[in-house]
Amino acid sequence: MNYTKITEQSSLHDNLEQLSTLDLLRKMNQEDIKVAHALTNVIPEIEKLVEALVKRFDKGGRLFYIGAGTSGRLGILDASEIPPTFGMPHDRVIGIIAGGDTAIRKAVEFAEDNTLQAWKDLEEFNINANDVLVGIAASGTTPYVLGGIKDAKGNGILTAGITNNPGSPLAEESDIPIALNVGPEFVTGSTRMKSGTSQKLALNMISTAFMIRVGRVKGNKMVDMQLTNTKLVDRGTRYLVEALNIEYKDAESALKKYGSVRAAIKNLKN
Incomplete structure (x- = not known):
């Protein structure tokens, strides 16, 4: 497959170790400003995903996220905030990370390289055709995510892929590709930066619009939030x-x- 791996391109900034703290922060901010604009270009794809989720909701359909490293942690973060914010059961939006819960805090070596494990993890939740699977991978090449997406499609499950490399294998394999082109990272290849920020924004949009559309907000208020403090x-x-x-x-x-x-x-x- 011939595509440009933007997430591995050299930073637009060099000699970072020679910059003052103020210059570092200003230049990072200059790059971060580009992130929200990248989301503007994929709103039609996000709309398609949200509408698909709403359509499946009354049938008991669930939203699954899978990812590795930063991407996996962001999916778990988004899923974990749905019950307290919108009063939804914990089993309606589910985040899964390569390497299991241990990987939330500590990297699990080579967990992301297993192409078969994602489907095994999803089968534990009895994933089915009423559900939607969203794979998250900045590179768009993570074997764990790609394997899960391919297996899900083979079992009649709608898939979406959030990636920072347009034309990547994840974008090509997913039914709904959400390709967030934020450009090269400030520190070359460090996708916890702009790529991760763009993924967080996309996940916010997906889950919040989904919850609003299924009636979990009244006016502009979180009327079903859990009263936990x-x-x-x-x-x-x-x-x-x-x-x-x-x-x-x-x-x-x-x-x-x-x-x-x-x-x-x-x-x-x-």
Whole structure:
């Protein structure tokens, strides 16, 4: 396959060790500014993915992320934030990393090189044709991710690929390629930088739009968030004060009684 591996191209900046701290930070910021613009170019592909997720949601369809290293950690991060933010069960958005949970904190040698392991990991969740699999790999060549995408397609599962190399094997293999061209990294090949940032933005867009479209946001508020700490109880209380024009203490009491902003609004309006 003939394509340009942008993630391995030499940085646009050189002699970094000779720069002052201020110059390093300014130049990094100059590169980071390019990231959001790269997302603009793939909004149609992200839209297609979100619509596919919404279509499958009522059938019990789930969103799976697979990745290795930084990409895998970002998928797990996004998945882990869905239950507290939107009150969804933990088994509706699932992140899987090559090497298992150990790899979240510490690199597991050669885990990403196993082309068969991703499908084995996915089978533990009984992945099926109602689900959607998103592979994340800056290089677009990670064997673990490519193997999982190919096996999923072979089993009738819709796939998407988030990569920073347009035309890469992951982009070519996925049903919905999301190719984020952010250019060479500030430190050559260090895809934890712009590539990782662009992936995080894409994942934010995918999961947040998905949750909004399936009714987990009212107006612009997180009405189903889990009330797991004082800050969130206060936030939910203020939502109720605004929505129902009631006193703070009454709103707080109702929130604790009914367990969520949505439930409190429903019961107090009836």
